[in-house]
Structure formats: C-alpha cells, structure tokens
Amino acid sequence: MTNLYLDIPTFDDFGKVLDGAVYHTLPDDWWVGTSDVVGSTKAVEAGRYKDVNMVGASVICAVSNALGHSDYPFLFGGDGASFACPPDRIDAVRDAMAATATWALETLDLELRVGLVQIGDIRATGRHVRVARYAVSKPVSYAMFNGRGLQWAEDQMKQGHNLIPPAPPGSRPDLTGLSCRWSPIRAEGSDVILSIIVAPRNDPARFEATVRDLFSILDDSPRKSSPIPASGPEVAFPPPGLHLEAEATKHKEGGYIKAWLKALYIALIAFILMKTGRKLGDFDPKRYRDYTGYNTDFRKFGDGLWMTVNCSKARAEEVEALLHAAELQGDIHFGTHRQRSAIMTCIVPSITNDTHFHFLDGGEGGYTAAATAFKAKRKRDQAVESAAANA
Numbered sequence: 001m002t003n004l005y006l007d008i009p010t011f012d013d014f015g016k017v018l019d020g021a022v023y024h025t026l027p028d029d030w031w032v033g034t035s036d037v038v039g040s041t042k043a044v045e046a047g048r049y050k051d052v053n054m055v056g057a058s059v060i061c062a063v064s065n066a067l068g069h070s071d072y073p074f075l076f077g078g079d080g081a082s083f084a085c086p087p088d089r090i091d092a093v094r095d096a097m098a099a100t101a102t103w104a105l106e107t108l109d110l111e112l113r114v115g116l117v118q119i120g121d122i123r124a125t126g127r128h129v130r131v132a133r134y135a136v137s138k139p140v141s142y143a144m145f146n147g148r149g150l151q152w153a154e155d156q157m158k159q160g161h162n163l164i165p166p167a168p169p170g171s172r173p174d175l176t177g178l179s180c181r182w183s184p185i186r187a188e189g190s191d192v193i194l195s196i197i198v199a200p201r202n203d204p205a206r207f208e209a210t211v212r213d214l215f216s217i218l219d220d221s222p223r224k225s226s227p228i229p230a231s232g233p234e235v236a237f238p239p240p241g242l243h244l245e246a247e248a249t250k251h252k253e254g255g256y257i258k259a260w261l262k263a264l265y266i267a268l269i270a271f272i273l274m275k276t277g278r279k280l281g282d283f284d285p286k287r288y289r290d291y292t293g294y295n296t297d298f299r300k301f302g303d304g305l306w307m308t309v310n311c312s313k314a315r316a317e318e319v320e321a322l323l324h325a326a327e328l329q330g331d332i333h334f335g336t337h338r339q340r341s342a343i344m345t346c347i348v349p350s351i352t353n354d355t356h357f358h359f360l361d362g363g364e365g366g367y368t369a370a371a372t373a374f375k376a377k378r379k380r381d382q383a384v385e386s387a388a389a390n391a
Contacts, residue, residue, distance in 0.1 A: 004086065005143075006071050010135035014224075015215055017144050017301040018208045023130035025147075028120035029087045032129060032153045033097060035059045036080030037104070038111040044079075044368045048110075049343060049361070050180060052079050052368065054244045055104045055112055057345040057359050059083075059097060062173035066096035069349055073131045073143030075150070075302040076345075076359040078367030080112075082150050082302065084119070084129060084143075096174070098167035103175075105166065107247045114164045115157035122149040134301075137294035139354045144301040151199075151303040175248040177347050180241030181267055182233040182292070184341040184363050187310055193227055194316050195337040195362040195370040198323060199304030201381070206331040210322065211305055217318055218309055225309035226298050227342045227360065232289030237271040238264060241345075270351075282352040296344065296358040306367065308342055308360045333381070335374030339364035 008024050016022050037043065040052050059081045060074050067089055074083035085093055097114040104112040119129050128147030135141040156162055187193050198214070200207035218225040246253075246260035253259035272278075273285045299307045311319070316338060323334040341363030348356040361367055 003071060005073055005131065005133075008131065008133050010133040010141050012135045014134060014299055015212070017132065017134065017305075018211060020146070022132040023144070023146050024132070026084055026119055026129050026131055028118070028123060030084055030119045030129075031087065031090055031093070031116050032119060032122065032150060033059070033063065033083045033085065033093065033114070033116050034080070034150075034154045034157045035082070035097065035100075035112060035114045036077075036154070036158065038113050040079035040368045041372055043110060044365055049363055049366065050241055050244060050345070051108050051110060053343060053345045053359070053361050053366075054178070054180060054241070054248070055108060055110050056080050057347065058100050058104065058173070058175055058178060058248070059112070059114065061175050061178040061347050062096040062100045063093050064347065064349075065174040065176055066092040073145070075143060075145060075300060076297060077302070077306070078361045078371070080154075082145070082154060084131065090116070094164055095167070098164050099171040099173040101164070101166040102169065102171045103173055106169065108244075113157060115153070115162040116164055117153050117156065117162040119149065122152060125152060127152050136297070137291060137354065140295045140357065142297050142300060145303055146301065148303050172251040176252070177349050178248050178345075179245045179348060180343070180345045181235065181239040181245070181270065182344045182346070183236045183240065184343050185227050185229070185233055186341050187227070191310050191312050192316050192338045193340065193342045193362050194307075194309050194311055194319065195339070195366045196307040196309065196319070196323075196334070197304060197336075197367065197370045197374045198332050198334045199374070199378070201330055201332055203331065206326070206329070210326040210331055213322055214305075214319060217315060217322065218307070218311065221311060221315070225311050226293075226296070227308060227310040228293040228296050228298070230293075232293045233344065235271050235274045237268060239267050242267060287354070288351060288356075291354045291356065292358055295354075295356060296360050298360045308362055308366065310342075327377070333374055333378045335370035335372065335377070337362055337365045337369035337373075339366070342366075
C-alpha cells in the first residue's frame with residue numbers, strides 16, 4: 001500500500017520552506033488534528049515546562065502508535081501539536097486523542113484540548129493544507145505546512161469547534177516510546193536560547209523577505225544556531241523526566257512504582273553506555289547521540305516559522321530588531337522569548353535504529369511564552385482591522 005505522505009520528495013536545505021514548489025496539497029478526505037494545553041501559560045509560569053512539553057508530544061506519540069507507526073505529517077508546538085492523517089484509521093486516531101486528553105488530566109492535572117476537522121471543510125473557507133518533507137537526516141524528515149489551513153483548524157478548536165470530548169475516566173493511550181531522558185541543554189557561554197515565532201500578516205512576499213533576512217543572521221553561526229552541542233546532548237542520572245516517563249507507561253507496567261523502577265533501570269544502563277561509549281548488542285551510544293542531534297526539530301514551519309536557537313545576546317538583539325521593524329511595517333506578527341536552556345522531549349520507537357524523533361523547546365517558557373506575545377499582537381491587530389471594516 002502506498003503512503004501519500006512518504007511519496008512526497010524530501011529536501012535538506014531549510015531555506016526551501018519558503019519555496020511553494022516543495023509543498024503538496026493533501027486530499028479533501030484527509031483530516032487535520034490539533035491539540036493544546038489549556039492554561040499552558042500559567043503552567044509554564046509555575047515551572048512545569050517539562051510537563052507541558054510531555055503532554056504536547058503525547059498526542060503525536062499516541063497517534064503514531066494508533067497508526068502502527070505509519071509515517072504521517074505532524075508538527076510539535078510546545079504546548080500542543082498538529083498533524084494530518086488519511087481517513088482509513090480515523091476512528092483509531094480519534095480514540096487515541098480522546099484517551100490522551102483523559103490521561104493528561106487524570107495523571108498530570110493538565111487539560112488537553114483536542115480537535116479533528118476534515119480538510120474539505122478547511123478548503124471550503126478558502127484555505128489549504130499543503131505539506132513538505134524537510135529531511136534532517138537520511139531516515140528522518142519533519143513535515144512543514146503552509147496554506148493557512150493548520151492555523152485555522154487550531155483557531156477553530158480554541159473557539160470550541162470540532163472538539164473531541166475526553167475518553168471515559170481511566171482511559172489511557174498507548175504512549176510507548178515517549179520519554180525525556182536528556183539533560184537540559186544550556187546556552188553556550190553567555191549566549192541565550194531564543195524561542196522565535198514569526199507569521200505572515202498580509203503580504204506573503206514581505207513575510208518571506210523578512211524570514212530570509214532572519215536566516216542570513218542565524219545561519220552565520222556554528223551549526224546554523226542549533227542549540228544541540230556538536231558532541232550531542234548530555235545525560236544525567238537519574239534523568240529529570242523520569243517521573244513523567246513512568247506516568248506515561250504505568251498502566252502498562254502494573255502501576256507507577258513498577259513503571260518508575262523499569263524506567264530507572266533502563267536510564268541507568270543508558271547512562272553507563274553513554275558515558276563509557278560501549279556498545280550493547282545493536283545499540284551504539286555514539287551513533288544514537290549523533291542522530292539525536294541530527295533528528296532534533298529546532299526549526300520548523302507550520303503556517304509560520306518556529307525556531308529554538310542558540311545565539312549571542314548581540315545576535316538576539318539583531319534578530320528582535322529585524323522582526324520589530326518588519327512588524328511595524330505590517331509585514332509580520334512575531335513573538336520571542338529568551339532563556340538560558342532548552343529541553344527535549346523524545347519519541348523513540350526503538351533505540352537500535354535511527355528513526356527517533358526529538359522535539360526541542362525553550363527550557364524556561366519557550367514557545368508558550370513566545371506565543372503569548374505573538375497572540376496578543378495578532379488579536380489586537382485583528383480587532384483593529386475588524387473595527388475598520390465595520391466602520
């Protein structure tokens with residue numbers, strides 16, 4: 001059976017996310033799924049960064065397991081995720097999303113809002129869902145989205161449309177593979193970790209010109225401003241996300257204590273292997289660490305640009321000055337947030353192959369904090385435009 005998404009050719013130059021030719025329109029009978037943590041700003045302000053990220057990634061993991069790890073396009077957004085999928089397994093996808101919402105509330109006391117809408121309904125509004133595949137390594141590519149359909153679906157969900165009710169109490173999704181064992185990634189020296197969200201306002205060409213200028217600033221840096229060290233991220237024992245991993249799997253392992261002990265044991269073996277560099281069977285710790293760096297989504301495109309980068313304070317000021325000037329000209333909306341660290345949440349189907357995914361966010365606010373500023377400005381301008389249209 002062919003996979004429409006995997007039939008899309010990949011590209012490895014991130015600058016091509018602005019090239020409409022790399023995007024392919026998805027069929028009307030496909031579905032778009034959206035999710036977000038309600039009250040994520042307050043949760044982040046309370047220091048629950050990893051909890052929010054874990055719940056944001058949990059939808060991707062649950063849907064992946066429901067689809068049998070079929071490749072499908074998805075986008076991690078810190079406090080939520082978006083994806084597209086074919087109609088043949090939509091009931092399983094809906095059940096996985098509903099169970100994830102129940103798990104998030106009952107386990108982590110976080111309300112996860114989830115929604116599904118068919119692409120045909122999105123297209124009826126004059127918007128589209130187009131997908132491209134950006135290859136970060138030979139075995140892994142991340143989906144890039146344009147067409148304004150993804151953003152519309154998320155906005156509709158937040159307004160109470162197309163919502164999926166949580167599953168009955170006690171329901172649990174399959175979150176096999178969801179983990180967060182890497183240590184926080186610290187900014188180099190006196191640098192900062194900068195979370196960036198940039199979206200077009202009216203003229204796509206002016207938005208693209210701004211983003212190209214942004215790329216020219218950030219690409220003029222080691223590893224194109226990736227926060228991941230050249231030698232890969234560091235590990236600590238016990239890992240900071242151990243309790244979250246146990247919470248994700250306790251229903252399969254016979255309770256929290258058993259799940260925690262199993263996760264602790266696996267983390268200890270991984271820590272020893274990572275520190276010594278010794279191989280164990282088919283597991284090569286150096287290769288795994290290298291591919292963790294390759295397979296990290298520190299930059300992506302979903303109807304706008306999302307980036308988590310390491311840069312000097314001077315470069316961060318240059319970035320923010322560029323974006324502020326473009327926003328004053330009416331070209332873009334943007335939000336940024338500075339912090340000293342980045343955190344990683346992972347989906348690892350198997351440690352013995354290279355198809356593991358790693359989602360990066362700022363460690364002290366990240367995309368959630370950047371989105372707060374971004375959304376406030378977008379809402380303000382939409383209100384002004386609406387008032388002018390009705391005058």
